Amino acid sequence: MAKTQSNQRAAYGEELVALGRENPNVVVLEADLGKSTMSCLFQEAFPDRYFEMGIAEQNMMSTAAGLAAGGKIAFAGTFAVFAFGRAYDQIRQTISIGELNVKICGSSAGLSDFGDGATHQAIEDVAVMSAIPNMTVFTPCDATEARQAVRAAAALQGPAYIRVCRNPVTDCVGADSPFEPGKCRALRKGGDVALFAHGAMVGAAMDAADALEGAGVSARVIGMPTMKPFDYAGVARLCEGMKAVVTAEEHTFIGGLASAVALALRGSGVPMDYAAIGDQFGQSAGGAAELMAFYGLTAGDIKAKVLALLR
Amino acid sequence: MADGWKWANGPFGSLESLQMLAARIRRDVVEMIGGDGATGHLGGSCSCADILAALYGAKMRHRPSEPDYPGRDKFICSKGHAAIALYAALAETGYFPREELRSVKQLGSMLQGHPDRLKTPGVEAGTGSLGQGLSIANGLALAMRLDGSDRKVYCLMGDGEIAEGQIWEAAMASSNFRLDSLTAILDQNGLQATGPCAERFRTDPLPEKWRSFGWHVIRADGHDIRAVLEALDEADATKGAPSIVIAATVKGKGISFAENVAAFHNGSLTKEQYGAALGELDGRLGELMAAGARGR
Numbered sequence: 001m002a003k004t005q006s007n008q009r010a011a012y013g014e015e016l017v018a019l020g021r022e023n024p025n026v027v028v029l030e031a032d033l034g035k036s037t038m039s040c041l042f043q044e045a046f047p048d049r050y051f052e053m054g055i056a057e058q059n060m061m062s063t064a065a066g067l068a069a070g071g072k073i074a075f076a077g078t079f080a081v082f083a084f085g086r087a088y089d090q091i092r093q094t095i096s097i098g099e100l101n102v103k104i105c106g107s108s109a110g111l112s113d114f115g116d117g118a119t120h121q122a123i124e125d126v127a128v129m130s131a132i133p134n135m136t137v138f139t140p141c142d143a144t145e146a147r148q149a150v151r152a153a154a155a156l157q158g159p160a161y162i163r164v165c166r167n168p169v170t171d172c173v174g175a176d177s178p179f180e181p182g183k184c185r186a187l188r189k190g191g192d193v194a195l196f197a198h199g200a201m202v203g204a205a206m207d208a209a210d211a212l213e214g215a216g217v218s219a220r221v222i223g224m225p226t227m228k229p230f231d232y233a234g235v236a237r238l239c240e241g242m243k244a245v246v247t248a249e250e251h252t253f254i255g256g257l258a259s260a261v262a263l264a265l266r267g268s269g270v271p272m273d274y275a276a277i278g279d280q281f282g283q284s285a286g287g288a289a290e291l292m293a294f295y296g297l298t299a300g301d302i303k304a305k306v307l308a309l310l311r
Numbered sequence: 312m313a314d315g316w317k318w319a320n321g322p323f324g325s326l327e328s329l330q331m332l333a334a335r336i337r338r339d340v341v342e343m344i345g346g347d348g349a350t351g352h353l354g355g356s357c358s359c360a361d362i363l364a365a366l367y368g369a370k371m372r373h374r375p376s377e378p379d380y381p382g383r384d385k386f387i388c389s390k391g392h393a394a395i396a397l398y399a400a401l402a403e404t405g406y407f408p409r410e411e412l413r414s415v416k417q418l419g420s421m422l423q424g425h426p427d428r429l430k431t432p433g434v435e436a437g438t439g440s441l442g443q444g445l446s447i448a449n450g451l452a453l454a455m456r457l458d459g460s461d462r463k464v465y466c467l468m469g470d471g472e473i474a475e476g477q478i479w480e481a482a483m484a485s486s487n488f489r490l491d492s493l494t495a496i497l498d499q500n501g502l503q504a505t506g507p508c509a510e511r512f513r514t515d516p517l518p519e520k521w522r523s524f525g526w527h528v529i530r531a532d533g534h535d536i537r538a539v540l541e542a543l544d545e546a547d548a549t550k551g552a553p554s555i556v557i558a559a560t561v562k563g564k565g566i567s568f569a570e571n572v573a574a575f576h577n578g579s580l581t582k583e584q585y586g587a588a589l590g591e592l593d594g595r596l597g598e599l600m601a602a603g604a605r606g607r
């Protein structure tokens with residue numbers, strides 16, 4: 001059966017509107033990228049609760065902090081690079097130390113803004129946001145999980161970061177399957193090896209598992225929609241008895257999924273490898289697939305890592 | 312009040328009572344720094360003591376026994392290094408016992424080196440990284456507007472602090488959103504950590520700058536509590552635009568050897584200086600008490 005795809009950005013905007021209908025305290029801030037993050041849908045539905053802050057991300061983030069201190073649930077969205085990077089100090093100092101209800105949408109994350117190059121490609125956002133105490137980091141794999149992450153972010157007390165991909169991603173999660181913040185999400189059963197992934201790489205891991213099956217290897221696939229707090233115990237449990245473990249992330253290997261799974265596995269003796277971006281910036285390319293292939297982030301790369309560990 | 316003091320608020324029913332509050336804030340600041348070599352932000356805490364007395368003793372609607380009182384006005388100390396002055400104002404108006412002030416900056420204390428909303432009753436938002444308070448104040452004002460509330464938001468900034476670019480992003484936003492419930496107060500003491508602001512990084516002409524950013528500008532002597540209150544009333548009466556009170560102040564005000572000395576931005580006091588500072592402030596309190604008695 002052909003795999004369907006959906007867009008996380010549309011899901012983000014639509015879920016904001018749904019939340020806005022349910023809760024008059026939900027407000028949205030944007031820095032001139034509402035048509036990209038798709039928060040423009042909220043603007044149409046609730047113009048009074050939508051604040052266009054101009055191209056001034058730092059001010060946007062601190063204003064969101066003030067709105068949260070005034071009792072609102074403030075969603076502040078922009079490209080991921082500008083959210084975690086340009087406004088890092090604001091996120092750390094006021095929002096996170098103060099545990100304020102600011103929900104940050106890092107849109108067009110990873111390499112997904114393929115044409116705009118290194119300045120627009122957030123390859124270290126998960127590491128940086130995860131390192132901040134009090135921060136929750138969601139890394140949804142598809143549109144359904146993005147909706148669930150938006151809802152989970154709104155429900156929790158304190159700051160959250162939601163990583164969203166620019167391009168259509170493979171549907172991996174059933175709409176009616178429950179989302180447990182802070183927990184592993186088993187997506188495919190398998191008895192030989194375990195594949196862990198988040199974001200767009202979950203779809204690639206599912207494809208890799210299909211390909212491995214053809215090679216006689218039974219792979220389980222586990223999505224990690226919450227990178228912080230990280231489910232170390234759940235990961236360790238799902239790795240028990242595995243002949244190999246491979247992680248896959250559209251992110252630097254430093255401080256992301258590879259690092260966290262390696263910590264979870266310490267002392268277990270289970271062989272592990274990762275598919276991730278090396279210690280380098282992204283660059284422009286004519287398409288997302290071309291870029292992912294260049295950085296070793298395809299189903300084929302994951303499969304090759306698994307087979308190398310089994311050899 | 313019989314003398315027609317129009318800003319009477321709770322226990323502070325006269326100008327003298329507010330001047331005494333300001334002197335007690337300065338005295339608490341000196342005690343928190345102490346005379347044993349520890350450093351503290353003396354200069355910028357003393358320069359804003361009269362402003363804090365005007366706000367916490369008279370202008371703001373708040374209930375110290377109920378820090379989360381929903382109808383309260385909000386104060387953001389954007390110059391977070393004046394935390395000890397803020398703590399003194401909170402303690403002197405009854406948010407927590409004055410004895411707590413002794414624990415300032417000690418391990419486990421509710422009184423951190425910079426304001427922390429989760430640890431200290433009465434602190435609305437954390438500050439410490441300069442230049443962010445005005446944006447936070449904007450957010451609070453927007454939240455109150457959505458709630459249909461007439462509550463006010465006050466934001467105290469330092470004159471060195473406004474070199475931060477985010478202040479000007481926020482200044483544009485305040486006027487874009489026509490936040491007339493917001494009043495910024497600039498504690499213009501003329502000195503920053505390493506010397507005169509004007510020699511470090513020019514930010515003048517300030518009234519023109521703020522006006523061109525869409526603000527109503529009011530100038531006042533930041534140590535004349537009546538003038539500060541009149542300026543804040545003028546801000547209340549200004550509709551459709553945010554107001555800023557540019558308050559001329561003296562860094563280290565009230566402690567003669569520390570006045571206009573940049574080294575006391577975050578300095579320590581010798582035992583002798585500590586005693587002299589307390590003596591001077593006790594003298595001031597004695598004068599005010601005598602004046603108050605004569606007034607009665």
